[in-house]
Amino acid sequence: MSGVDVIARLVAAAESRARDGLGRRLRTIANGDPTHVIVDGRRLLNFSSNDYLGLAGHPALVAALKQAAGEHGVGATAASLVCGHRRPHAELEEALADWTGRDRALLFSTGYAANVGVMQALLAAGDCCVQDRLNHASLIDGARLAGCALRRYPHADVEAARRQLALCEDGGAMLVSDGVFSMDGDIAPLAGLASCAAEMEATLMVDDAHGLGVLGAEGAGSVVEAGLDASQVPVLMATLGKALGTAGAFVAGDGDFITALAQFARSHVYSTAPPPALAAAALAAVSIARREQWRRERLAALVEHFRNGAQAMDLPLLPSRTPIQPLLLGGAERTVAVSTALERDGFLVVAIRPPTVPAGRARLRITLTAAHDFGDVDKLLRALAKAMRDNGGP
Numbered sequence: 001m002s003g004v005d006v007i008a009r010l011v012a013a014a015e016s017r018a019r020d021g022l023g024r025r026l027r028t029i030a031n032g033d034p035t036h037v038i039v040d041g042r043r044l045l046n047f048s049s050n051d052y053l054g055l056a057g058h059p060a061l062v063a064a065l066k067q068a069a070g071e072h073g074v075g076a077t078a079a080s081l082v083c084g085h086r087r088p089h090a091e092l093e094e095a096l097a098d099w100t101g102r103d104r105a106l107l108f109s110t111g112y113a114a115n116v117g118v119m120q121a122l123l124a125a126g127d128c129c130v131q132d133r134l135n136h137a138s139l140i141d142g143a144r145l146a147g148c149a150l151r152r153y154p155h156a157d158v159e160a161a162r163r164q165l166a167l168c169e170d171g172g173a174m175l176v177s178d179g180v181f182s183m184d185g186d187i188a189p190l191a192g193l194a195s196c197a198a199e200m201e202a203t204l205m206v207d208d209a210h211g212l213g214v215l216g217a218e219g220a221g222s223v224v225e226a227g228l229d230a231s232q233v234p235v236l237m238a239t240l241g242k243a244l245g246t247a248g249a250f251v252a253g254d255g256d257f258i259t260a261l262a263q264f265a266r267s268h269v270y271s272t273a274p275p276p277a278l279a280a281a282a283l284a285a286v287s288i289a290r291r292e293q294w295r296r297e298r299l300a301a302l303v304e305h306f307r308n309g310a311q312a313m314d315l316p317l318l319p320s321r322t323p324i325q326p327l328l329l330g331g332a333e334r335t336v337a338v339s340t341a342l343e344r345d346g347f348l349v350v351a352i353r354p355p356t357v358p359a360g361r362a363r364l365r366i367t368l369t370a371a372h373d374f375g376d377v378d379k380l381l382r383a384l385a386k387a388m389r390d391n392g393g394p
């Protein structure tokens with residue numbers, strides 16, 4: 001008999017987190033329009049979504065989803081390898097491979113499942129996985145699940161990555177980084193990581209959840225922007241739930257690798273395929289994201305406009321040229337106070353606190369989308385100036 005009530009222990013942990021002011025609230029959001037949400041009956045200008053290109057509500061995506069649901073039904077009815085792999089999945093995989101300049105791509109239901117699946121397929125006990133300290137939680141969990149040694153290096157420090165790789169034992173080694181860091185918005189030193197991986201004979205993997213659609217020619221992502229190909233970054237993962245405005249994720253690479261991955265990635269083999277209609281919507285999103293360069297141009301102009309304004313006000317901006325524009329406020333309490341003041345003024349800017357970010361690094365994670373206009377950004381800047389002034393200054 002163990003005598004430990006695991007549910008009571010979990011409940012106590014949640015209560016303790018709430019006492020520390022770090023509890024999170026699940027809020028039910030009603031949809032307003034591409035830039036607004038309705039929260040508790042109030043219409044808020046939204047600066048917290050990852051819909052960077054403004055595609056989540058695009059009529060072409062909605063039409064593709066409806067049309068495909070009519071043809072294929074709602075659910076895929078089984079895992080891909082059973083009978084869940086439908087024509088929209090196949091077309092989407094082909095389109096994603098073509099976009100990212102790789103032989104093949106394999107779909108997963110979520111980015112979390114993709115990361116866990118690919119890492120568990122590639123790594124095992126005796127291997128070593130070297131990761132940036134600020135990598136997404138799903139990459140950390142993937143390495144843990146694989147049972148390999150996990151070594152983390154200080155953020156964006158290529159020399160430290162090299163030192164960690166040098167400490168790996170004789171087994172296989174992977175070097176893994178976010179392309180764009182999800183909470184900081186900065187871009188990984190990909191060229192440096194690629195030479196480091198080559199020199200240390202490690203396999204480089206990039207999670208481009210926030211780069212795909214936003215960076216590089218035709219929005220092909222941070223890896224393409226850095227001028228790297230599949231020989232330098234053999235494992236590319238990206239998601240469809242951010243700039244592509246839908247849901248799901250994929251891993252892209254050489255044909256042999258992807259064929260083998262489909263056999264061994266447990267989150268692919270033992271999970272129902274994503275709804276075919278969702279794949280059809282994502283296919284429409286890929287086509288718009290590639291073609292409509294104006295969305296990226298507008299986004300870049302909005303980012304620049306926001307940064308100029310924030311700099312003029314001495315706001316604590318982190319260095320980022322992506323649509324993720326965090327204001328580093330430090331303490332969780334003050335960050336929540338500023339976020340709450342903004343909400344009273346009609347803006348949704350969610351406070352990001354530990355454990356999502358390190359202690360003392362709480363922030364407002366402001367995200368911009370191509371659906372915003374300059375007036376929206378100006379309104380936000382004015383509200384920020386006031387909220388910061390009322391809560392201890394910039």
Ligand SMILES: *Cc1c(COP(=O)(O)O)cnc(C)c1O
Pocket residue numbers: 109110111112113115136138178182207209210239240241247248249
């Ligand atoms: C969002 C995100 C994921 C997870 O993707 P989901 O499709 O939301 O599960 C993985 N990696 C990074 C860097 C992300 O930002």
